Amino acid sequence: MRTRPLKVALLGCGVVGSEVARIMTTHADDLTQRIGAPVELAGVAVRRPSKVREGIDPALITTDATALLKRGDIDIAIEVIGGIEPARTLITTAFEHGISVVSANKALLAQDGAALHAAAEQAGLDLYYEAAVAGAIPLIRPLRESLAGDKINRVMGIVNGTTNFILDKMDSTGAGYQEALDEATALGYAEADPTADVEGYDAAAKAAILAGIAFHTRVRLDDVYREGMTEVSAADFASAKRMGCTIKLLAILERAADGESVTARVHPAMIPLSHPLASVREAYNAVFVEADAAGRLMFYGPGAGGAPTASAVLGDLVAVARNKLAEATGPGESAYTQLPVSPMGDVVTRYHISLDVADKPGVLAQVATTFAEHGVSIDTVRQQGRPDGVGKEASLVVVTHRAADAALSGTVEALRKLDTVRGVASIMRVEGE
Incomplete structure (x- = not known):
């Protein structure tokens, strides 16, 4: 020695x-x-x-x-x-x-x-x-070394403990976003300025690193689509529960089916309670990896702290x-594939959309026509009337089949312009099915 x-x-x-x-x-x-x-x-x-x-x-x-x-x-x-x-x-x-x-x-x-x-x-x-x-989760070394002989197709994970703590409290207690954030701050899980966490910047940086390693290509922070979670509401969790889902802020990295491009994104999403990530509680992190030969792997543990x-x-x-x-070195950067990073509009996903609409005949047909005009198929619809104190309004919840994100976004913009749609209460992607 x-x-x-x-x-x-x-x-x-x-x-x-x-x-x-x-x-x-x-x-x-x-x-x-x-x-x-x-x-x-x-x-x-x-x-x-x-x-x-x-x-x-x-x-x-x-x-x-x-x-x-x-x-x-x-x-x-x-x-x-x-x-x-x-x-x-x-x-x-x-x-x-x-x-x-x-x-x-x-x-x-x-x-x-x-x-x-x-x-x-x-x-x-x-x-x-x-x-x-x-x-503390061993993740980068397994991706760089243990899975170096395999082909990774998808990585989906919870990579920010602060946001998971907040969303977990909203789910388990019915608390609103601000109330859950205040608790996270009091316990030291959230910084005095939580912007980097709750707006997804922290998770996006981690997503860029993971995507580069998983797909052997260069992915920068600017390549990662990002949405924060500050607009997630107790009503969203209520809708998720009716679908047998919960809500997590996810980093999702995917190789295209043809293998010619990759996507990297961070945003809140509904996932089924049966998915392994749904049971990740408090400030813990977990990353779900799908590879050709290894199949499905999950890495779980404390994601922050000294x-x-x-x-x-x-x-x-x-x-x-x-x-x-x-007198040697370990593995360095592997970027031989040089795959382009596709824009968010190319991602194929599902939407959960909550609309405030006029409670009168023909509204559902008008909404369904708008979806059809944009090539988006509807999976389920739930309508519930409610008095608004002046006239009558209804809450319309639409869950779509899988479609290109650009088509889904275009549908939402068209819905906003309908006279019978008083407002788009919430929009959330549905993943993990």
């Missing part, structure tokens, strides 16, 4: 970084045995050096991350700063100085993953990022350290 330690620079020491440092310290002997050499925390770059960081030698703290990377003895850098800059520049600097990188930075990898992979390959170094998607995310970081650290000792 090698006795000279591999030296690690920790860039960032927040919730995740502090857990990484703690585990490196408390599990040092085990890590040494697993790697075949000691790993030593050689420096910790932070923005606020005055903050007390329990268990970390103050002598390791620095505000100059660049100088830490350039000092000449660092073997591996762990980047848990997040965001685009300075993380991008620091990772590039690490590669320029012969340092392999472990990152948890989903936003940066979704935006500039191709350039970072190219820099790592040119330098003959590793770029690992298991912690960037789904926290300790779970640090677990994924440390797993990457062990792998990269072993590669360093073997």
